[in-house]
Structures are given as C-alpha cells and as structure tokens.
Amino acid sequence: MLSTLLFAALIVAPAPAQDGGTQDGPPKRVRSILLYGDDKCPKAESPDEVVVCANAGESPYRIPKSLRNQPNEGAAAQAWTNRVETVEEFNRAGLPNSCSPVGIGGQTGCTRAAIRQWYQERVDAKAKAARTTAPAED
Known part of the structure; x- marks a missing residue:
C-alpha cells in the first residue's frame, strides 16, 4: 500500500528542470x-x-520587396472608360436615377449608386489583396 502511495505521489509531483539550471524566474x-x-x-x-x-x-536601407513598385491607383492609372463614366455621372445631376438633391428625379438612383459603389470597393479590395500577396519582382 505504501509503495502505491509513493508511486502516485511521484506521478502527481511536478518534474524538476531537465537542464539543472539555478534560474527560478524569467531571464x-x-x-x-x-x-x-x-x-x-x-x-x-x-x-x-x-x-x-x-x-x-x-x-x-532598402524598401522590402512586397512594398516595391506598387501600382498607381490615381485617376491617371484608371481605364479611360472608367473616367468617362465618372464624367457622365457628374453631368447627370438632376436627371432620373442620378442620386442628386437637384431636380425632380434625382433621388431615384441613390440605392443603385450605393450598391454599385459597394460592389466596386469589394472588387478593388480583392485586387489590392492579390497584388500585395503576390511576390514582387525586382
């Protein structure tokens, strides 16, 4: 019985440090x-x-490869059709489906404009994530 209790006490007791060091706390x-x-x-x-x-x-002193040669996201880097669509949307103020406070039908396009903007932001975020995760070349 005594040997069983001694064996159980050894199993439950914490093991001593293996390297035999004297350090008791953090470095x-x-x-x-x-x-x-x-x-x-x-x-x-x-x-x-x-x-x-x-x-x-x-x-x-060098910029990490993942941050080098980032493409320009300004207006000059956009496709010509996107720039034309932006100008046309600006010139539609007051017309139906234009989401404008001016004119009699300007408020009718606000929901559609918000959905289009949300979708475009999602596409842009996915494209940006793909560019940052892909390995950049020198």
Missing part, C-alpha cells in the same frame, strides 16, 4: 536583434540572458 535580460543579409545571431553573454534574432531582409 534577467532579453535582447531582440534584427539581422540583415547574411548576419549571424550573436551568442548570449551570460546564462541569465536570452538573445532573440529575426531576419529583416536584405538591407535596412
């Missing part, structure tokens, strides 16, 4: 280092120190 010093190119991670100066290294790319 006294933690160094975070960004490495560029082929830099090597430095060794810890003492047993109470932890060194954390992360590779940050080619050089600290």
Whole structure:
C-alpha cells in the first residue's frame, strides 16, 4: 500500500528542470536583434540572458520587396472608360436615377449608386489583396 502511495505521489509531483539550471524566474535580460543579409545571431553573454534574432531582409536601407513598385491607383492609372463614366455621372445631376438633391428625379438612383459603389470597393479590395500577396519582382 505504501509503495502505491509513493508511486502516485511521484506521478502527481511536478518534474524538476531537465537542464539543472539555478534560474527560478524569467531571464534577467532579453535582447531582440534584427539581422540583415547574411548576419549571424550573436551568442548570449551570460546564462541569465536570452538573445532573440529575426531576419529583416536584405538591407535596412532598402524598401522590402512586397512594398516595391506598387501600382498607381490615381485617376491617371484608371481605364479611360472608367473616367468617362465618372464624367457622365457628374453631368447627370438632376436627371432620373442620378442620386442628386437637384431636380425632380434625382433621388431615384441613390440605392443603385450605393450598391454599385459597394460592389466596386469589394472588387478593388480583392485586387489590392492579390497584388500585395503576390511576390514582387525586382
């Protein structure tokens, strides 16, 4: 009976540290280092120190590849048909289905304009996400 109790106490008791270190709490010093190119991670100066290294790319002075050569999203980069549609929509103020506070039929196109804008924002967001996740070439 006594051996069974002793065996159960050993199973329930927490296991001692495997490396036999004397440290009971967190490390006294933690160094975070960004490495560029082929830099090597430095060794810890003492047993109470932890060194954390992360590779940050080619050089600290270069723009990361994922951010290079982003396409222009301004008016000049839009297709000609999109620019024409924008001008025509602006000139339709006051006409039916134009979503304008001017004229007798201007309010009738507001819902359609809101749905069109929502759909276009979704398409633009998907295109932008595809451009940022695709690997950029030099």
